[in-house]
Amino acid sequence: MRSRRTLGVDLELAEALKEIARSRGMSLVGYLRKLFEEAIEVERLGYFAPSALRDKRVELVLSKLGFTYLPIDLLDSGSRNPEATEALGERVGSTLRELGIDGYEVIERVALSNGLGIVKEGSLILIPSSGPKEIVRRFLVGLARGSSLNVSTSGDLVIVKAYRYP
Numbered sequence: 001m002r003s004r005r006t007l008g009v010d011l012e013l014a015e016a017l018k019e020i021a022r023s024r025g026m027s028l029v030g031y032l033r034k035l036f037e038e039a040i041e042v043e044r045l046g047y048f049a050p051s052a053l054r055d056k057r058v059e060l061v062l063s064k065l066g067f068t069y070l071p072i073d074l075l076d077s078g079s080r081n082p083e084a085t086e087a088l089g090e091r092v093g094s095t096l097r098e099l100g101i102d103g104y105e106v107i108e109r110v111a112l113s114n115g116l117g118i119v120k121e122g123s124l125i126l127i128p129s130s131g132p133k134e135i136v137r138r139f140l141v142g143l144a145r146g147s148s149l150n151v152s153t154s155g156d157l158v159i160v161k162a163y164r165y166p
Helices: 011-023 028-044 049-064 073-078 082-098 103-113 132-146
Strands: 117-120 123-126 150-154 157-161
Touching: 011 028, 028 049, 073 082, 073 132, 082 103, 082 132, 103 117, 103 123, 103 132, 123 132, 132 150, 132 157
Parallel strands: none
Antiparallel strands: 117 123, 123 157, 150 157
């Protein structure tokens, strides 16, 4: 059994957190433990956790306006050479893997925010695209391979299998 400490929180905040935890299928204690663990990890990386959450809120708003994270090198190599685009993705995926960052989560976030993917049964299906979206899709394929994810094709579809199925 873990030792515990009581923390004081305004009742209104406690009720809001309890409802959020319930909506995620978690207990309040489990939700808070995960929240605290992530906050501590962000702090260990040198960031002020409340600022990281604020930054994420801004990122979510920007994503609704069509913004996405992509390496600047993609603007140079991707537009001319699809193979170089996938190779760049592989380098980024390999780096993420070495840093302990879940490549699938990154791929899913970029694909869904750009209308490039569909999540189905523990897999992300990257759909055929054209123009700049195809460049991003090719980058994501490379990122998946560099992250050591299971990547397969079915016609023009690319299927990236998640390590786990929720």
